[in-house]
Amino acid sequence: MTHPQPSYAFDRFRLRTAQHELLCDGQPVSLEPKAFALLTELLARRGELLGRDDLLDAVWGHRYVTPGVLSRSIAQLRRALGDDSDHPRYIQTVHALGYRFIAPVTCAGDGHAMDAVPREAPVTPQAGADATNESSVSPGDGLTVPIAVLPFANMSGDPEQVYFSDGITEDIITELSRWRILAVRSRAASFRYRGVAADMRQVARELHVRYILEGSVRRMGDRMRITAQLVDAQDGKHVWAEKFDRDVADVFAVQDEVVRTIVGTLVGRVQAVGAEQARRKPPASLAAYECVLKGNALPWAEPWGAEEATRMFERAIALDPGYGFAHSLLAAMRYGAWYEAPIGDDAALQESYALATRALELDPDESTCHSIYAQLCHLRQEYELSLQHVRRAVELNPNNQWNAGDMGMMLNYAGEPEEALQWFRRARELDPYFDVPWYWREYGLAYLLLHRYDEALAMLDRITGRNYRYSALRAASYALRGDDEIARIHAADCLAQRPEFTIAHYLAKTPFKRHQDSDLLAEGLRRAGLPD
Structure with a gap:
């Protein structure tokens, strides 16, 4: 049998x-x-x-x-x-x-649930979050109100619509994060509970929050129903619950209404107005918004993902030429292509800069537009302008871990690696699950520039995936530490992935303000055996 x-x-x-x-x-x-x-x-x-x-x-x-x-x-x-x-x-x-x-x-073979092995300690609370005295939060006490937004459930019956409910959730997280009085848990932390019938009090303990927003999205043709419930996890009671039956084109108005209600309820304000309010400019076209959601959900690190995301952002701009955020994301895709192009082929970089500039003109209150523009300024060796815009990104959205990481990256190339370390730490305080490869690469680079090679390698070892740039940086770190044999292994891995690699090309794509920084990195790459 x-x-x-x-x-x-x-x-x-x-x-x-x-x-x-x-x-x-x-x-x-x-x-x-x-x-x-x-x-x-x-x-x-x-x-x-x-x-x-x-x-x-x-x-x-x-x-x-x-x-x-x-x-x-x-x-x-x-x-x-x-x-x-x-x-x-x-x-x-x-x-x-x-x-x-x-x-x-x-x-399913025996039908019995296995005993759970205890999980590791819960995540560290965000800086400024009131994780101990959660029962006494008021607008005037100078504390931040800790809150998590769980992924809104897709009730449409169409799995292809998951991106839509996820996008609405992410937008609410982003808009709430702009308020300094709220300590909003990151997408990575909240989305661990997607599809899990978790007890709200347990979620609150694990994420160190007092309040939890949950909801659902049901899309039926040109109509949608969005439900939202704000739960006080201390007693499990609903602070408020609301149902919105609207045209799909009104999704942005619903998002803003949810945000205003939360801010008004938790911070004691009747409506979100005044200088602190984020003046977001939503797209004029719902189809353009959906293209951005789809493109943003793709794996950009994969060639097919980057190619499809580029098409989605191009389509979004064609549908809505005034969509600043879409211009900004397409700028990121263009300079990603420039990184892989030969030296002297700067057409993609020039196009990227034009897109980033246009994004900033269209939506100067979107932090991502400032952050990506800052990266383009760095590549053009306009270091002070780069720092000016990345600081503005942090001002507009201080709870965004990507902005904090970008700040650290720009400080690296502007000759401030010690300050960069503080921002890399801040990014992980905001989001303990922040784990993108470029973050660890730049974190390791900061330590390398400070001649702290053991710590540099500890950061670089956190990178998952294989990329010739990461291999080159590991090779330089080992060589500068004096481990020439291991350095040569990583140098060989770099060349196996990128046979045409040269130190000149590598440094041209990541310019440093201080000559001693580029000289140090070049020395490490050279000692590892990589060609000039």
């Missing part, structure tokens, strides 16, 4: 071994075969500490593979699951020993 192959369910995911598929909320999740086999092994032995050799034997058999293959597969799993190595929800790393699957799992 043939026994059925087991299926495993955890959180929003279901892994079906017989069909060789992983589903999230019923939708397929792309995984390489070895990563799928690795996840299956972790689920089959959930709760156990599995050594690296155990996993290599189980998944790769007796073939010789390097331990780095396992690390890359683990990293891919974490990306697919939305997990974080610092604050794991699913896969826990036990330093020097191996890995353990820690979330509660139900096996």
Whole structure:
């Protein structure tokens, strides 16, 4: 008799071994075969500490593979699951020993839920958040009000509309974050609870918040219904609840009404007006807005994702030429293409600068427009102007972790790596799950410029994924530390990915204000064996 192959369910995911598929909320999740086999092994032995050799034997058999293959597969799993190595929800790393699957799992083969392994400590509260005396928050006491916005549920019956409900959620998070009196948890922190029937008090404890906003979006043709409920997690009661039945084109008015109500309720203001109010300029076209939502949801680091996102942003501008935010995002895509172009081919950079300039003209109160314009100013070696605009981005949205990270990056190239470190730390205070590769690259660069090579490598080791720029920076850090043999290994990896790599090209794409900074990096790259 043939026994059925087991299926495993955890959180929003279901892994079906017989069909060789992983589903999230019923939708397929792309995984390489070895990563799928690795996840299956972790689920089959959930709760156990599995050594690296155990996993290599189980998944790769007796073939010789390097331990780095396992690390890359683990990293891919974490990306697919939305997990974080610092604050794991699913896969826990036990330093020097191996890995353990820690979330509660139900096996369809036996129908029994497995005991949950205790999760690691909850996330650190944001700077300024009142995580201890939550019962005495008032507008005049000088404290910030901690709040989380959970992903609005997609009630449309169409999985393709998830991007729409997610986009509405993200916009509300962004608009609330502009208010200094509110300490709003990041998207990465809040979206860990998508599709989870979690107890509000537990969520509040884990995110260190007093208030939670939840809701749903149902789209029916040209009409939509948005529900929103603000919960006081201290007693579990609803502070207010509202239902909005509107035309789809009125989505921006509904978002603003939700924000005004929250601010008015929690901060004691009748309406969100005055100098502190964000003067957002919504797009004139709903179709343009949807293009931006779709493009922003794509993986820009993947060539296909960048290509499709570029098309979406171009389409958004064609539909609404006055959409500043879309111009800003397309500018980011254009200078991303310029990074990969040969020296002297500056057409993409010039187009990017024109787009970023236009974005700022169209929407000077959007922080992202200032942040991306600041990056273009850096590439044009206009360092003071770069710092001016990235500071303005932080002023407009002080709770945005991306703005804080961008501030650190601009300070690196402007010759202020010590101050840059403070902003990189600030980004992780705002969002303990902030884990994009460029952030760790720039964090490591700051330490390198300060001649603190051990700390530089510790930051660079946090990067997941393989990129010749990261390999070059690792090579320089090891070489400057005196580990020439390891430096050459990373230099070889850089050249394997980018055979035409030269130090001159590398530095031309990331100009430094201070000659001693570019000279130090060039010295490290040269000592690692990379060509001039």
